[in-house]
Amino acid sequence: MNRNEFMERLEYLLSDIPQEEKADAIAYYRDYLEEAGENAEKAMEDFGSPERIASIIRSELSGNLKEGGEFTERGYEDERFREPNYQVAKRLDLPEGREGGGEEKREGTWQQAPHDGGETKRPVRTSRPLKIILWIVLIFVSAPIWLGAGGLLTGILAGGFGLLFGLIVLLGVLTVALLLAGAGLCVVGILAMVRWFASGLLVFGAGVVVVGLGILSLLLSILFYGKLIPWLVRSIVNGISGLIHGRRKRK
Amino acid sequence: MIFNTGAALLDAIVLAVVSRTVKGTYGYKITQDVRGAIEISESTLYPVLRRLLKEDCLEVYDLAIDGRNRRYYRITEKGRTQLNLYRSEWAIYSGKISHILEDLTDEQK
16 A cells, blocks of 8 residues: 555545644544655655555544553453553543543543553452352353253263262261260260269260260361362362363363 | 653753753754753653643743744743752752762772
């Protein structure tokens, strides 16, 4: 595209903006290329496309960079204006820049501009536990779909879950029962020792053994509830999200 | 250059460049002068110059050169005030940054 074509295209792209603004902008860029002389080719290359120049002129006119720009964690950004080492966007970081009208906003940004420290915010992280919970909810909500998908798989899964659930309940109940029974036997044994020492001692001994079993089962439960279940949930969740996201690596 | 130039600093640089000549200077020259200090694309300055014009920090006049008009930009009183504000802010800011980056101990100063 030569210089004339470039300018014609630019003029066409700006046909809907006020005549004066358009003439100004066209004059600026035309003069620029003329002043550039033999460097005009390079300058045009740097301009990019007439479309890019038009969008720069246009968004300047509307007083801000509304069209195409967006607020991100790092402030206001506009892809079309991203160039090395110059953040046009920074000026519009200020709250006034977004809410106020044209002139008023300009005043605001103007006065504050020297103090604009270019604050940056850390990117928001989604918490992992939240993700896991959401996944579990999703799994249950979407159950009808994947339940229908494979009867066998569902059966195996349901069986597995049933077994797991049974184990969870059994272990808890067993632990509580053992501890209670052991304690009970100990008390009964001590009481019995007063009248029948030998039998009482036997009962008491049995009580101690049962309490011991109870403690063992308690430790097992702690291990089971504390480690195995979270691990199971995690691996299930990871497995499913892996299936959904394909081979994408998780952070 | 690996450091970003914010809008305020770019304004300051443009005002400084324009203020260097009493009779003013024109778009292409401003761009090249600014490019002597920081890396900007050739197209960047139009919106900046326009904004500074609207804020009455700059004024324009046309001058016939080689049979055509060249638009000159000249700094205004308001622009000069603003430039002075930028200068003092910059002196403080750059002083502090240099102080930290050069990492002089108290004895060395």
